[in-house]
Amino acid sequence: MIYLDHAATTPVDPRVLDAMLPFLSESFGNPSSVHGMGRRARVAVEDARSSIASALGAEPSEIVFTGSGTESDALAVSGLLHTQGTLLTSAAEHEAILKPARHLEASGRAVILEPSPSGSVTADQVSTALRGNPEIRLASFMYANNEVGSVTDLQGIAACCARHGVMLHTDAVQAVGLVDFDLARLPVDLLSFSAHKINGPKGIGVLFIRGGVEIDPLIRGAQERGRRGGTENVAGIVGMARAFEIASQERLDRLQQALALRRRILDGIAPLQDLGGVLVTPEDESQVMPHIVNVAFGPVEGRALDGEMLILNLDMEGVAVSAGSACSSGALEPSHVLLAMGLDRETSSAALRISTGLHNTFDEIDRMLEVATTVVRRMRRLAAA
Numbered sequence: 001m002i003y004l005d006h007a008a009t010t011p012v013d014p015r016v017l018d019a020m021l022p023f024l025s026e027s028f029g030n031p032s033s034v035h036g037m038g039r040r041a042r043v044a045v046e047d048a049r050s051s052i053a054s055a056l057g058a059e060p061s062e063i064v065f066t067g068s069g070t071e072s073d074a075l076a077v078s079g080l081l082h083t084q085g086t087l088l089t090s091a092a093e094h095e096a097i098l099k100p101a102r103h104l105e106a107s108g109r110a111v112i113l114e115p116s117p118s119g120s121v122t123a124d125q126v127s128t129a130l131r132g133n134p135e136i137r138l139a140s141f142m143y144a145n146n147e148v149g150s151v152t153d154l155q156g157i158a159a160c161c162a163r164h165g166v167m168l169h170t171d172a173v174q175a176v177g178l179v180d181f182d183l184a185r186l187p188v189d190l191l192s193f194s195a196h197k198i199n200g201p202k203g204i205g206v207l208f209i210r211g212g213v214e215i216d217p218l219i220r221g222a223q224e225r226g227r228r229g230g231t232e233n234v235a236g237i238v239g240m241a242r243a244f245e246i247a248s249q250e251r252l253d254r255l256q257q258a259l260a261l262r263r264r265i266l267d268g269i270a271p272l273q274d275l276g277g278v279l280v281t282p283e284d285e286s287q288v289m290p291h292i293v294n295v296a297f298g299p300v301e302g303r304a305l306d307g308e309m310l311i312l313n314l315d316m317e318g319v320a321v322s323a324g325s326a327c328s329s330g331a332l333e334p335s336h337v338l339l340a341m342g343l344d345r346e347t348s349s350a351a352l353r354i355s356t357g358l359h360n361t362f363d364e365i366d367r368m369l370e371v372a373t374t375v376v377r378r379m380r381r382l383a384a385a
């Protein structure tokens, strides 16, 4: 199987698994217990916290462990807007932000901007929105989009937020591992990420909360300084820290490799474009996370391509990619990101999100392109018959 769906999830690095295993077997203590077993678990959790904090240029007290990237996003939004204030965000955010935003919107407490054709919102849009609504308390914009890879101008947006005294959260789930975050310099108040996108385990996330920012917890309890109740997922936390440490050490190599694989995809994409494929990902390398390339297929002579069949056909040929769009109640909905970027429903329903990872090779890219071209050509022929 050629796995090109790393934006969905990544395999656990064996070095991460090695670090986790003791905490799933003999070192099973509860970090809140006073005895030696408990204290050893507590040390592991606090070492993990310190290691992540120091790699981010943050303080350990600014790191909160959660159950996922989704929970980190939810904690940021609900934690600041629990009872009052308005959220400013974009229609191209991940559901983890967009669903809470739509919920707040129903009571007039969210402003949801349409992104530019590149998939991200500009600082000018944010500035206009902030001038028009003094109730906005929190802005949330993803560092990089999970469907098309486009990167947001966070420095520009942060400057607008600072001028208006508005807090800024960023969902960095698709950027961590490839971007060198220095939170002493990146002026965000909150930042979310998740271990399973960086070859760590599923079910563990981080929310960075800048010192002095008060949040209302989603889950009340004694752990995480009262900001997230529940016995800590010790093995997950240890795995997250090890995955983050390895990703930080290998970041430049990973970035070079992702760029090389992206160039290989773009160099070989012409046959798919000849079959009606549109490169949705911005072409400019400086505006994207290089591990995500999105090609969407519009109707040809009035005939749409079935996006779900496309993914399933590729799967049968040994290539795992994603449509980017969500599968709900058994039917593939058009991608809300592509719709927000201005694509029509048919094209937004037939996208290929190719996302590369640590072990992909040029040969795999070439094979994926060959298979995708054969499959799309066959589907177009059948649709026309």
Ligand code: PLP
Pocket: 007, 008, 068, 069, 070, 071, 073, 094, 096, 142, 144, 145, 146, 171, 173, 174, 194, 195, 196, 203, 204, 205
């Ligand atoms: N935010 C973005 C941009 C993502 O890509 C994802 C996962 O796909 C999430 C949030 C959710 O993270 P998790 O799967 O850890 O809940």
